[in-house]
Amino acid sequence: MEGDKWIPLVNIKDEEKIWAGTKVKVYNVGLNVMERKDDYYVYLVSYIFGNGDYLQLTNLSQGEAGNIVYVIKKDTPNHYALGKTLKYMIGLENTFVLFE
Structure with a gap:
């Protein structure tokens, strides 16, 4: 994952399509926030069964x-969410997106 191109969420357009398989990295949310600068969680966007x-x-x-x-x-009836929805739910600060 070191060579991957993580894009700040703030730079994602509101109408950008967020498909299943997209990864989201949020810094300063883990258990070691005070001890490490590289403290982050990575999330995978995926479908919900049913x-x-x-x-x-x-x-x-x-x-x-x-x-x-x-x-x-x-963004029904489509099978993706929009960038503005992701921004609203997660927030812009310390958040990055990786499209794969």
């Missing part, structure tokens, strides 16, 4: 993996 209206953000980070922290409303 729910066609929302996408979920599942934590991929060690010790928190599998926890669902956020859900974002899809």
